[in-house]
Amino acid sequence: MSAQWVLGGGGPVIPKFGTPNECLKNNGWFCPEWVREHWSDILQPALIQHIELTVIAVGIGFVASFVLAFVGFRYRVFDLPLGAATDFLYTIPSIALFQLLVPFTGLTVTTIEIALISYTLFVLYRNIVTGLRGVPAEVLESARGMGLTRRQTFWRVEVPLAMPAILAGVRVATVSTISIATVGAFLIYYGLGGPIFDALGQPDIFRTELVAAGGLAILLALTADMLIVLLQRALTPWNRIR
Amino acid sequence: MPSQAAELVFDEATKVYPGRDGAAVDHLSLTVPAGEICVLVGPSGGGKTTALKLVNRLIPLTSGDIRIDGTSILQHDLTELRRSIGYVIQQVGLFPHMTLEGNIGTVPRLLGWPRAQIRQRVVELLELVGLDPEKDRRRFPAELSGGQRQRVGLARALAANPALMLMDEPFGAIDPIVRARLQDEFLRLQQELRKTVVFVTHDVDEAIKIGDRIAILREGGTLAQYDTPRRILAEPADEFVAEFVGRDRALKGLALRTLGELELAPVAGADGLPRLPAETSLRDALALLVAERGDALLVIGADGSPLGIVKREDLLS
Numbered sequence: 001m002s003a004q005w006v007l008g009g010g011g012p013v014i015p016k017f018g019t020p021n022e023c024l025k026n027n028g029w030f031c032p033e034w035v036r037e038h039w040s041d042i043l044q045p046a047l048i049q050h051i052e053l054t055v056i057a058v059g060i061g062f063v064a065s066f067v068l069a070f071v072g073f074r075y076r077v078f079d080l081p082l083g084a085a086t087d088f089l090y091t092i093p094s095i096a097l098f099q100l101l102v103p104f105t106g107l108t109v110t111t112i113e114i115a116l117i118s119y120t121l122f123v124l125y126r127n128i129v130t131g132l133r134g135v136p137a138e139v140l141e142s143a144r145g146m147g148l149t150r151r152q153t154f155w156r157v158e159v160p161l162a163m164p165a166i167l168a169g170v171r172v173a174t175v176s177t178i179s180i181a182t183v184g185a186f187l188i189y190y191g192l193g194g195p196i197f198d199a200l201g202q203p204d205i206f207r208t209e210l211v212a213a214g215g216l217a218i219l220l221a222l223t224a225d226m227l228i229v230l231l232q233r234a235l236t237p238w239n240r241i242r
Numbered sequence: 243m244p245s246q247a248a249e250l251v252f253d254e255a256t257k258v259y260p261g262r263d264g265a266a267v268d269h270l271s272l273t274v275p276a277g278e279i280c281v282l283v284g285p286s287g288g289g290k291t292t293a294l295k296l297v298n299r300l301i302p303l304t305s306g307d308i309r310i311d312g313t314s315i316l317q318h319d320l321t322e323l324r325r326s327i328g329y330v331i332q333q334v335g336l337f338p339h340m341t342l343e344g345n346i347g348t349v350p351r352l353l354g355w356p357r358a359q360i361r362q363r364v365v366e367l368l369e370l371v372g373l374d375p376e377k378d379r380r381r382f383p384a385e386l387s388g389g390q391r392q393r394v395g396l397a398r399a400l401a402a403n404p405a406l407m408l409m410d411e412p413f414g415a416i417d418p419i420v421r422a423r424l425q426d427e428f429l430r431l432q433q434e435l436r437k438t439v440v441f442v443t444h445d446v447d448e449a450i451k452i453g454d455r456i457a458i459l460r461e462g463g464t465l466a467q468y469d470t471p472r473r474i475l476a477e478p479a480d481e482f483v484a485e486f487v488g489r490d491r492a493l494k495g496l497a498l499r500t501l502g503e504l505e506l507a508p509v510a511g512a513d514g515l516p517r518l519p520a521e522t523s524l525r526d527a528l529a530l531l532v533a534e535r536g537d538a539l540l541v542i543g544a545d546g547s548p549l550g551i552v553k554r555e556d557l558l559s
Contacts, residue, residue, distance in 0.1 A: 136335075138331060139335050139337060139338070141300070142334070145324060145331070146329060146348055146349055147349065148321075148352065157339075160339045161339055236339070238339045238382040238384065239339075
């Protein structure tokens with residue numbers, strides 16, 4: 001195995017433990033001193049990397065899904081194959097997908113991103129297509145009758161009306177990406193998965209590190225979820241009345 | 243508000259759907275004079291909605307032509323043609339994600355009107371259709387009742403002051419009481435606006451009430467009769483029309499005329515006779531005489547002064 005966390009796993013004294021105190025000696029579940037001491041050299045960088053992984057994956061995944069969804073929506077023949085393709089990608093176990101990509105992109109962040117992006121496609125593609133299809137026929141008819149061009153109908157009517165479904169997809173994609181991204185550390189020490197794998201690799205499992213990094217991943221997911229809900233409210237004020 | 247109206251001519255307009263037997267609209271020729279309401283009515287399969295949608299090219303003509311003020315619809319740019327025609331449909335089709343202001347301002351925005359002018363127009367139209375510009379401007383369609391939505395649909399269609407309006411069963415999905423009110427309001431508006439209107443309905447009574455002229459289409463999309471409501475009721479062209487307007491067509495005809503239009507006998511021996519204002523319809527007058535088992539009634543003016551006497555047989559002649 002190639003992961004970096006193995007390197008720190010063997011010795012009896014691990015420099016990262018820092019100044020030993022009662023809590024650390026007993027391998028307590030959460031030692032605040034350790035967290036304070038290693039916030040800036042372990043936890044914070046991992047958190048920032050994790051956010052970066054997620055934003056890039058969801059961002060690129062969204063643009064790709066939107067283009068694919070436009071094709072599948074406008075030209076129905078493509079919908080089935082595109083849907084099946086994104087379904088298929090989603091069924092590959094993440095660890096297997098990382099390994100499959102290594103021969104092409106190596107042990108890099110790119111490999112992790114490619115895997116994460118391909119997982120977002122499934123939920124984003126489906127939601128965008130469903131949202132666009134859900135625009136009521138009478139709304140489209142009045143748009144046509146009033147002289148909106150096809151492009152105007154798409155951007156001014158279909159996309160805004162699909163927004164609740166699109167944002168619901170972004171929400172699921174973001175939260176699941178934050179979760180799946182921790183597995184990326186199986187490949188290289190990157191993101192919150194780094195300290196998690198690191199802790200799991202210690203002889204008795206380094207509990208404080210596991211809880212701190214795992215907790216941050218959960219907090220990050222909850223925060224992102226909340227932010228997207230707020231975005232939903234801001235972008236679709238009309239959708240709350242019903 | 244000064245408003246131009248356009249003359250609309252169907253010239254042998256024909257629509258045949260590919261793969262289907264027979265035409266949906268078959269060599270339809272009729273002229274709607276500028277400023278009049280033409281109601282297309284008939285049984286389902288009569289092609290009335292198809293005929294309507296031929297005008298703004300939502301459905302392309304198979305053959306024949308339709309002209310607006312002498313210019314063929316085929317010579318207009320498609321989007322410009324549609325933006326110049328008001329379009330109202332039964333399900334209204336308001337944009338749920340836009341406020342009423344956004345909805346009503348749609349076509350003016352497409353036409354590139356300045357913001358201030360659009361805003362002013364929206365206020366004007368909300369008032370015109372009986373909504374409160376201050377309160378309702380920022381509301382969303384989901385907050386409105388069915389009747390209010392249809393008013394907004396009408397306002398939206400009127401926004402760019404079109405010379406021609408197409409209305410496809412606009413009041414069809416609204417309950418009878420509100421429908422009657424909307425019909426009255428629409429007729430009052432039309433007094434003011436004098437648009438050329440093509441109005442589709444399957445309801446004969448609505449056609450008689452709304453139309454300056456009625457075009458009755460029979461199955462296969464052929465024109466059975468095109469005439470004023472009175473003449474259609476008095477002289478149906480054939481058995482189909484007679485059947486379609488109903489056995490009570492004589493009564494419906496009475497509803498279109500008022501006591502004031504009759505020749506009145508001099509006021510003499512009017513004591514004890516029921517009194518009715520001159521604008522009462524003959525139908526209501528007859529109903530009163532039937533109820534009271536009377537033979538005659540006294541017609542009075544707006545100030546209550548007696549104008550003359552009408553006998554029961556005068557109503558029926």
